Amino acid sequence: MVNGKLMILEIEKVRNVWNDVKDILSVPHTDKQYKKLVKVLFQKS
Template sequence: MILEIEKVKNVWHEVKDILSVPHNEKQYKKLLKVLDELIDEVGNNEKHPLAPLLETVGNLIEEYENDHFIQPNSEPLDVLKFLMKENQFTQKDLAELGSQGVVSEILNGKRELNVRQIKALALKFSVSPSVFI
């Protein structure tokens, strides 16, 4: 096992940008370009020597996207929590939804958003109201 780590250590500085989890948009976009190049090279050939690299880069990109982008068909509550996290909002920052008790019930899944609340959230987060439906 030590031998494999030594081999990786010797080339890590050359490959770390394409084998590391992206932590910002610049790194993410760089990985997208690498993925495009790999797709051009590998295509659908699962036996291509770079096929495992294509899969790895795809997984790294997917990980970033799951953490940083709203996923289609997400539950409205998941979308709201994601947007709160991205904007560093707390329950107190959602006063337009109603009292703190109402906000708490929404965030705990005990109450669904109504039309007025959906419109307010869409405006607050600059997103389509459809993400909360």
């Protein structure tokens, strides 16, 4: 099933960025940090 495989790939992607996301979210938010978060998420996808 293709959908199942795609789902697993998405989960793997999320797992890969989770540490980056946690680092960014653990500190007070600034515009720069939001931009970094977006960059990290789209970079890995």
